[in-house]
Amino acid sequence: MKDKLFCLFLLITLSSEAGVLYQFSGIVVKEDGPERCLIFEAGPRNFVRQTCIYPKNPNYLIFNYQKVFLGSLLLEPNPKSALMVGLGGGSFPNSLIQIFPNLDFDIVEISPTVYEVAKKYFNFTPSKTTHVHIEDGVGFVSKSVKKYDLIFLDAFSAKDVAPEFLDKDFFQSLRNISNGVVVCNTFVRSKYFKKIDQLFKTFFKNAYSITLAGNRIIIASNHSIDLANLDKGPWDKVFEEHGVDPSWILNLYEKAKPLSFR
Secondary structure, eight states: OHHHHHHHHHHHHHHHHTTEEEEETTEEEEEETTEEEEEEESSTTOEEEEEEEOTTSTTSOOSHHHHHHHGGGGTSSSOSEEEEEOOTTOHHHHHHHHHOTTOEEEEEOSOHHHHHHHHHHSOOOOOTTEEEEOSOHHHHHHHOOOOEEEEEEOOBOSSSBOGGGSOHHHHHHHHHHEEEEEEEEEETTOTTHHHHHHHHHHHOSEEEEEEOSSEEEEEEESSOOOTTSOOOGGGHHHHHHTTOOHHHHHHHHHTOEEOOOO
């Protein structure tokens, strides 16, 4: 009986480790069927799938929130500069680099390990005008004097939005460097839900939210945003090449809701 129990335990252990390509210090790369995922762990039942790709079709954006990120091109169709805080596996930055190979693109990632994993396992390929900064995102934004047409915030702990990004000084700096649109990924059930709304409403003239299954994406700008008259036509082919249904993304943006205090 003990031999049978041991064999069963061994089988379960081997099964749980099957497909693990990399594992170190809470960072896991795992393949499951056609998907390869970057996972941030903080205990056996507390993890975040940060990035997933199809290795046979790496241009396809799997996560809907990344598709909403790409949809920001409906608002800012000809960006000259962009900032991304939080690299993850680099699937969305890869898309932006492919669409705008000469984009002046700053990417800030606090973990050198994540950067190396993105290059080795997720085909992250910076262009000649892409600048990867291995440092704290809050510090980078606070000291930056550059203006950006597009800013993407995707900085998480394994539990929630990293709280250091929810500071008035950080949002003041964020407003100072924004020359167009800011897009921020948050959780629908974030314990900082109300605080996030308050900060965006305080520091940006226009702020909207798009709610998906588990993510809530904030779109903000100090410029006017006309969500009722967006033109997807120029982007139909580009969106489809990256796994985005043009009509679906247009509908989401047109129905984005202004932020309101709860």
